[in-house]
Every structure is written in structure tokens, then in C-alpha cells.
Amino acid sequence: MKKKATEIDAILDRYPGEPRYLISLLQDVQAEYNYIAPENMTLICDHVGVPLTQAWSVATFYKSFSLEPRGEHEIRVCCGTACHLKGSERLAQSLERDLGVERGHTTEDLRFSLDTVNCLGACALAPMVMIDDDYIGGATQRGIRKYLKKI
């Protein structure tokens, strides 16, 4: 009986088994699952023939890769200079308290991932928070709580 190909097999089949396809595969797996699970990392390494340590260094170097499951909603608090001066650290701390998760991590129910970034490119509107694709300028703790309740 022919074994049904899994999603990960289908992704691996997109690229020849050569080391130069490591990043492409990591990107595709990240896009499909929203993170790179250890077992998928091993399958990728076996496929392209690179050591696991090399793949881990690549995946931990680039911020676009996540090694833990990401939440349904991504919250990014800008902690660049302009936003920091306007109180973004307090915003980040209140989000950590409200969500019960430290920055760089995801809530247990996989609803929210909380991160800080260095600049969202809208310093004039500091403090800035980005939730999924929405930019929220002049962010306040109250405003962010209200926004999160809506979603």
C-alpha cells in the first residue's frame, strides 16, 4: 500500500537535497506551520544534508524564524528610542502581566505572541504597537486592552 505523503514531505519535495536549500526549506516550514518544530528541523537537515547544529544557528540568527509555536495574533511593542521615551517599556510590561507571558513568547492557549522590536518606522506616532497587520500609534495600556478584547 502506498503511504500518503505528509505536508512536510510535500514541502521537502519542493527542493533538491542540497545544503543551499536549507534557508528556503526553513522559510517554507515557517510559513506553513508558523514555527519550526524540532522534528521538522531534523527532517530538513536529513533532506539537505546539513548538521542539526548548523540549521539551529541559522534558525536562531534570523528573527523571522520561530522555534516555538506562535500565537494566532502577533503583538509587537516598539522599544526603539522614540517609543521608549514615550513609555513603551511600561506598555510591554503591562502586556506581559495581562497576557501572563514574557516578551519573546506565546500564551499557553496560542492566542497571542508578544515581542518587542527596535523601530516600526513611525517614530512620530510613538509609542507604537503593532498587532497583526495594524499599526497603533500613540498606544496606551487602555487602548491596547480594548483592542485585544475586540479580537
Ligand code: FES
Ligand atoms: S522608535 Fe518606535 S516607531 Fe520608531
